Amino acid sequence: MDTNAAVKVKHLTVSYHNKPVLWDVNVDIPAGVMAGIVGPNGAGKSTLIKSLLGLVPPLSGSVSFHGQTYKAQRKRIGYVPQRSSVDWDFPTTVLDVVMMGLYGRLGWIKRPGRKERHESLEALDMVGMHDFAGRQISQLSGGQQQRVFLARALVQQADIYFLDEPMAGVDATTERAIIDILCRLRDAGKTLIVVHHDLQTVQSYFDWLLMLNVQVIGAGPVNEIFTGENLKRAYGGQIALLNEDNVLNTNNAPAFTALERAE
Amino acid sequence: MSWLTILGDYTFQNVVMGAAFLGIISGALGSFAVLRGQSLLGDAISHAALPGVCLGFIVAGSRNMGSIIIGAAITGGLAALLMLALTRMSRLKTDAALGSCLSIFFAIGVVLLTYIQGTENASQGGLDAFLFGQAAATLRSDVWIMGGITFVALAILAALWKQAKLVTFDAEFARTLGMPVTLIEVLLTTMITLAVVVGLQMVGVVLMAAMIVAPAVAARQWSRHLGGMVMIAALVGVISGISGATLSTLGRGLATGPLIILSASAIVLVSLAIAPGRGILWEVLRLARQRWSLQKRQILYVLYQTRLEQDESERSPWLSRSALTAFALYRLKRQGLLTSFRNAAALGKSARQWRLTPSGVRQAQQITATFNIPQHG
Amino acid sequence: MLEAFFNNAELQIMLVGAMVGTASSLVGTFLVLRGNSMLSDAISHSIVFGIVVVWLLTHHQSGPVQLIGAALTGLLTVFLTELLASTRRMKQDAAIGLVFPALFSIGVLLLNVYANDVHIDTHTVLLGEIGFVWLDTVEVLGYHVPQAVVSMTIMLTLNLIFVGAFFKELKLSTFDPALAKALGFAPGVLFYALLMLTSSTAVAAFDAVGAVLFIAFAIVPPAAAYLLTDRVWLMLALGTLISTAASVSGYYIAVQWDVSIGGMMAVMTGVFLLLAFIAGPRYGIISQRLRRHRARGLAAG
Numbered sequence: 001m002d003t004n005a006a007v008k009v010k011h012l013t014v015s016y017h018n019k020p021v022l023w024d025v026n027v028d029i030p031a032g033v034m035a036g037i038v039g040p041n042g043a044g045k046s047t048l049i050k051s052l053l054g055l056v057p058p059l060s061g062s063v064s065f066h067g068q069t070y071k072a073q074r075k076r077i078g079y080v081p082q083r084s085s086v087d088w089d090f091p092t093t094v095l096d097v098v099m100m101g102l103y104g105r106l107g108w109i110k111r112p113g114r115k116e117r118h119e120s121l122e123a124l125d126m127v128g129m130h131d132f133a134g135r136q137i138s139q140l141s142g143g144q145q146q147r148v149f150l151a152r153a154l155v156q157q158a159d160i161y162f163l164d165e166p167m168a169g170v171d172a173t174t175e176r177a178i179i180d181i182l183c184r185l186r187d188a189g190k191t192l193i194v195v196h197h198d199l200q201t202v203q204s205y206f207d208w209l210l211m212l213n214v215q216v217i218g219a220g221p222v223n224e225i226f227t228g229e230n231l232k233r234a235y236g237g238q239i240a241l242l243n244e245d246n247v248l249n250t251n252n253a254p255a256f257t258a259l260e261r262a263e
Numbered sequence: 264m265s266w267l268t269i270l271g272d273y274t275f276q277n278v279v280m281g282a283a284f285l286g287i288i289s290g291a292l293g294s295f296a297v298l299r300g301q302s303l304l305g306d307a308i309s310h311a312a313l314p315g316v317c318l319g320f321i322v323a324g325s326r327n328m329g330s331i332i333i334g335a336a337i338t339g340g341l342a343a344l345l346m347l348a349l350t351r352m353s354r355l356k357t358d359a360a361l362g363s364c365l366s367i368f369f370a371i372g373v374v375l376l377t378y379i380q381g382t383e384n385a386s387q388g389g390l391d392a393f394l395f396g397q398a399a400a401t402l403r404s405d406v407w408i409m410g411g412i413t414f415v416a417l418a419i420l421a422a423l424w425k426q427a428k429l430v431t432f433d434a435e436f437a438r439t440l441g442m443p444v445t446l447i448e449v450l451l452t453t454m455i456t457l458a459v460v461v462g463l464q465m466v467g468v469v470l471m472a473a474m475i476v477a478p479a480v481a482a483r484q485w486s487r488h489l490g491g492m493v494m495i496a497a498l499v500g501v502i503s504g505i506s507g508a509t510l511s512t513l514g515r516g517l518a519t520g521p522l523i524i525l526s527a528s529a530i531v532l533v534s535l536a537i538a539p540g541r542g543i544l545w546e547v548l549r550l551a552r553q554r555w556s557l558q559k560r561q562i563l564y565v566l567y568q569t570r571l572e573q574d575e576s577e578r579s580p581w582l583s584r585s586a587l588t589a590f591a592l593y594r595l596k597r598q599g600l601l602t603s604f605r606n607a608a609a610l611g612k613s614a615r616q617w618r619l620t621p622s623g624v625r626q627a628q629q630i631t632a633t634f635n636i637p638q639h640g
Numbered sequence: 641m642l643e644a645f646f647n648n649a650e651l652q653i654m655l656v657g658a659m660v661g662t663a664s665s666l667v668g669t670f671l672v673l674r675g676n677s678m679l680s681d682a683i684s685h686s687i688v689f690g691i692v693v694v695w696l697l698t699h700h701q702s703g704p705v706q707l708i709g710a711a712l713t714g715l716l717t718v719f720l721t722e723l724l725a726s727t728r729r730m731k732q733d734a735a736i737g738l739v740f741p742a743l744f745s746i747g748v749l750l751l752n753v754y755a756n757d758v759h760i761d762t763h764t765v766l767l768g769e770i771g772f773v774w775l776d777t778v779e780v781l782g783y784h785v786p787q788a789v790v791s792m793t794i795m796l797t798l799n800l801i802f803v804g805a806f807f808k809e810l811k812l813s814t815f816d817p818a819l820a821k822a823l824g825f826a827p828g829v830l831f832y833a834l835l836m837l838t839s840s841t842a843v844a845a846f847d848a849v850g851a852v853l854f855i856a857f858a859i860v861p862p863a864a865a866y867l868l869t870d871r872v873w874l875m876l877a878l879g880t881l882i883s884t885a886a887s888v889s890g891y892y893i894a895v896q897w898d899v900s901i902g903g904m905m906a907v908m909t910g911v912f913l914l915l916a917f918i919a920g921p922r923y924g925i926i927s928q929r930l931r932r933h934r935a936r937g938l939a940a941g
Contacts, residue, residue: 011565015557024564053822060561071824079822089354090673090815091870100812104823109805136870138354302734303678310852352925353917358733359863362677366856367910373853373903374894381898395748469685473741480730480738517752521745528742535729543727 005066006031006160006191007052012061014044014051020214021047025061027210027219029193031159034186036196036206036222040235043213045195046082049162053079065160075104078158080149082165088138094148095133098123101152123155124148128177143174150178154185161185163194167201179205202226269512277401278465278508281409282523285465286500288413289458290478291420293500294493295451297479298431304343304452305475307365309459309468311342313372316393316463317379328405332412332460339456342368347452369468396467398508398519409461416457419450420493427451428489465504466520477527478503484538503527558591560630563600566619567627592617600626646783654891657905659792660845661857661883665865666799667838668858669876672866673814678733679718679835680858682740684842684851686717689747691843696754702787702847707794707840714839715832717743791844799837803876806830811872849902856906857883864909864916867923882912 005028012025022044029035037045050056052063054070065073078101098120099112106112124130127147132140140148146166153161163182167175182192196202202209202222209225211217217234218225269275289305296304312335319327319334342364349360392400420427429437430447438444455475462471482496507523514522536544595601600623619627645651671677690713691706698705717739724735777784803810813820813827820827838858845854865878890905897904918925 011568013561015554019553020557024561024568050818055818055821059558060565074822074824079819081816081818085818086816087675089356091866091872091875092811092815093870096871097815100808100816100819103808103812103825106808108809108825111808297730297734300731300733302731302737303681306678306681306737349917352928353867354923355863355866355917356675358675358677359672359859359866362681362855362859363863363910363913365681366852366859366906367913369852370856370903370906370910374899374907377900377903378897469744470741472737473745476734476737480734484729518748521748524741524745525749528738528745531738535727541729543729 005029006033007193008064008067009052010062012048012051012063013059014047014056014061015059016047020059022051022058022212023215025212025216027216029191029210029219030208031066031191032186032189033191033208034182034206035191035193035208035210036202037193037210037212038196038199038202038234039212039217043234045212046164048212049079049164049193049195053077053162073160075156076159078153078156078161080153080161080163080166082168083142083145083149088140088145090137092137093133094124094129094135094137094140095120097137097148098151098155101155104156120151120155123151126154127151127181141171143170146170146174146178150181154181158190160191161193163192165195165197168197199231269509272512273403274399274401275508275512277403277406278398278512278519279505280406281398281401281461281465282504282508282519283501284406284409284413284504285458285462285474285523286478286502286504287497288416288461288500289471289474290482290496290498290500291493292416292455292458293475293477293479294482294489294496295427295431296455296475297483298489299451301452301455302476303361303472304346304455305459306472307346307361308339308343308456309463309471310365311368311372312336312339312456312459312463313369313393313468314338314375315372317372317375320379321375328402328408332408335460335463336456338368338372339459340453343452343456344449347449392467393463394467394469395518396463396465396470396520398465398511401464405464409464412457412461416454419454423447423450431489466523470520470524473524473527474500477524477531481527481531481534484534484541499527499530503530555591555594559595562591562595563619563623563627564630566601566617567624567631595623599623642783646777646785650891652786652789653901654888656786656788656792656848657887657891657902658884659789659796660848660854661861661887661905661909662880663792663796663799663841664845664854664857665861665879665883666803666876667834667841669862669865669872669879670803670810670814670834671838672859672862673872673875674831677859677863678736679721680838680842681855682721682736683714683717683835683839684854686740686743686747687713687839687842687846687851689713689743689750690716690839691846692747692750692755696750702791704794706843707791710839710843711836712839713743714835714842717839718832718835788844788847791847795837795841795844799841802833802837807873810834849905853902853906856909860906860909860913861886864913867913867916867920870922882909886912 007027007029009025009027009029012022013020014022021042025048037048039045047056051058051061052070063070065077070077095117099116101123102112102116102119106116121130121133124133127150129144129147129151132144132148137145137148150163150166153163161182166178170178182194186192194206196205203226206222208220209222210219211225211230211234213234218227218230293305296302315334315336315338316331317334318338319331322334323330346357346360346364349355349363350357355363426437426442426447429440430442430444430451434444434448437447458475459471462474466474478496478499479492481499482492482494485495486492503523503526506526507519507521510522510526511517511519534542536542539545592601592603596603600620601617602620603617668677668680671680687710690709691701693713694706694709695701700706720739720743721732721735724730724738725732730738778787778790779785780790809820809825809830812823813825813830817827841858842851842854845857849857861879861882862875864882865875868878869875886908887905890908891901893908894901894904916924919927921927
């Protein structure tokens with residue numbers, strides 16, 4: 001077992017309405033890598049991140065971050081959720097959203113002050129949004145929204161960052177800018193774990209890869225894992241969570257339907 | 264009171280007929296409201312009818328069912344339109360727009376009421392009747408008016424059935440077919456006003472919301488087709504109405520409105536529970552079976568993997584410590600697939616460890632064999 | 641001097657109105673932001689059930705025990721609503737429309753059966769009577785203070801403390817519940833605490849303005865403020881300002897026209913909403929049109 005693992009996942013099983021979304025996931029993500037998580041729709045990628053962060057309760061399994069529980073390491077972990085998870089009509093400014101990233105550090109009741117404001121402005125600077133600090137968030141484009149979310153995670157100065165589809169619906173310039181920032185973080189020794197949807201860019205963006213389809217298809221350095229055979233196993237013609245009626249290719253049936261037939 | 268006396272009673276007949284008409288119209292129109300995500304529209308419109316009722320009273324000079332109904336329909340419809348305007352032309356969301364229209368119109372009504380009564384306080388009589396309904400005061404002429412409105416509403420619905428159906432399910436597509444979607448949406452929305460107006464007399468403002476929602480929700484459990492749903496909703500409405508009316512007469516002193524609503528609610532609960540296919544009881548059983556199956560496979564599988572890995576230090580910490588897991592472990596033991604033993608080295612709860620029996624191993628191997636994906640160590 | 645203050649009916653009425661408005665809009669702001677405005681409607685109706693039950697058990701029509709009973713009823717209402725919605729057989733607003741009428745009905749029937757001859761004035765519960773608020777007094781430190789002022793002071797203080805202390809937590813939980821949960825602030829618990837305060841505020845407000853007018857104060861000033869500002873704290877401030885303005889103006893107009901004071905206060909909140917909707921500097925219809933006109937002019941020119 002890799003003792004340098006930033007994230008250690010053991011026997012993680014998560015079910016949704018009694019169907020397994022993640023089945024016995026075991027993976028050790030090493031520290032200081034840019035890790036990508038790929039897989040077809042419904043494969044459980046978002047669910048994996050959410051259950052690691054305690055947002056979704058698992059059926060079983062354990063997770064440790066540098067050897068400790070999430071609650072103990074909360075302050076060292078940053079989270080960039082999907083853009084759609086938030087109401088962008090909410091009356092608040094860009095700067096305010098970034099400052100929310102510091103609420104965890106402040107704890108209950110204590111208010112953000114000048115120090116927090118300064119740090120937030122710095123984070124905005126890093127993502128190139130410094131001039132937008134006073135802007136209402138509903139006036140932002142998709143790419144700008146994503147950058148604000150990124151700044152919010154950066155301001156936490158975490159060691160491990162989880163990003164859920166940060167490139168989704170974002171223009172090319174923003175995508176390059178985001179990858180740039182992530183690389184800089186990785187070079188500074190942080191661990192980046194990114195749910196990614198675009199197979200074209202996997203090999204150029206990531207140095208470590210987890211291929212997931214309810215189960216782990218493969219995990220390790222990207223060139224080892226990103227192979228034709230693994231891709232076929234992961235994406236092989238159907239999506240996860242189908243029932244028997246919809247299985248097209250019984251030889252490559254995803255784990256779940258195979259389990260059902262085993263009964 | 265013999266049954267014949269009851270059935271022959273003038274008031275009873277009026278209340279039952281009125282309640283039946285109410286059931287039909289609110290079931291039918293409510294189905295569309297619920298399907299379109301406008302369940303609480305009935306609530307808002309019924310509260311907004313108060314100023315209309317007062318205006319009708321002012322204009323007619325006395326309690327005249329006709330002018331009151333027209334007044335209620337006008338202000339109710341206005342409130343619905345204002346709600347639509349607020350949501351379309353500003354960043355206010357539906358819930359805030361509904362709540363605002365509801366309370367402001369009602370407040371205007373309260374002001375008008377006190378103006379009518381020439382006093383500073385909204386006193387009894389008129390308002391109580393409006394709030395709680397006064398089913399017992401229903402005249403035969405009122406019943407015919409209710410029947411007439413119900414008939415008109417059903418006629419409109421029947422005439423525009425195809426359009427209403429399509430607009431409810433796929434407004435975008437309807438637009439591509441050239442249908443006047445906005446017009447139909449406005450029509451469907453304001454038609455709820457008709458149902459409300461019929462219901463004000465019977466169940467009053469507060470409970471009108473339930474008359475729109477309950478029959479539709481109950482019907483949804485039994486039917487997957489819009490036509491079926493509408494008819495069952497109307498039926499549920501009628502049954503609730505008649506039950507409520509009857510219970511109220513038998514109960515002497517029990518208000519009619521609440522009894523109608525509770526009858527409808529009871530039907531909803533029963534439908535939720537036992538409707539074939541969708542019923543919760545069926546689902547609970549199905550889920551319990553699935554959960555057990557999943558847990559069993561999972562426990563056997565994980566124990567088997569651990570055994571293969573020969574990792575003595577990691578017995579069963581990864582199994583969630585819930586009562587369900589404990590129960591599952593116990594069941595597997597009863598089935599002869601697991602045994603438990605005490606680990607003298609460990610303390611407290613983790614002292615009890617679990618191990619696969621030979622038959623447990625065989626089952627676990629079967630489960631593993633179904634995977635064609637080699638496990639990454 | 642204080643004696644004179646408490647004996648001044650006019651002042652008492654306006655004071656109670658302003659307090660109801662402020663206390664309600666403080667909690668109402670977060671309900672509006674969450675998209676749960678109609679829960680205030682549901683709670684203020686189902687509370688009749690709570691009031692009747694508490695009365696049957698304790699024979700108290702008002703006071704702290706009713707405040708607690710209201711908080712519990714509010715919890716019950718929301719709990720049942722979420723339970724129904726979680727069956728996935730209906731949407732959340734349908735669940736709301738089922739639960740509160742049922743509870744209300746049970747409350748009314750209980751009244752019919754057990755309290756037919758006793759004085760629980762249901763119409764007062766639903767409409768309140770702010771004009772008489774200054775008559776029903778209790779003794780506090782030697783002064784005769786209207787009961788409504790006492791209850792509203794308690795609720796206003798509680799709401800101020802809650803919103804003040806947990807401002808950033810409430811803001812975060814409303815805007816991004818997932819992050820709130822990940823950072824360790826329990827958004828679910830905060831929400832239920834907010835609801836309990838809403839329910840208690842509703843019952844405290846009943847004496848004064850009644851159930852349905854409470855809804856007006858909980859939803860309309862925050863809605864108006866939402867159209868006027870982009871900062872949550874300003875929304876709270878503006879909501880308070882609008883409520884107070886509505887109370888004062890509502891009182892004077894009501895006295896002029898000899899109509900319901902509580903009703904008029906609520907109508908005034910609507911007037912302010914209309915003003916914000918039409919003439920709001922940033923989001924009003926007029927400025928939206930002007931901006932579009934200007935943009936078109938720029939594009940053409």
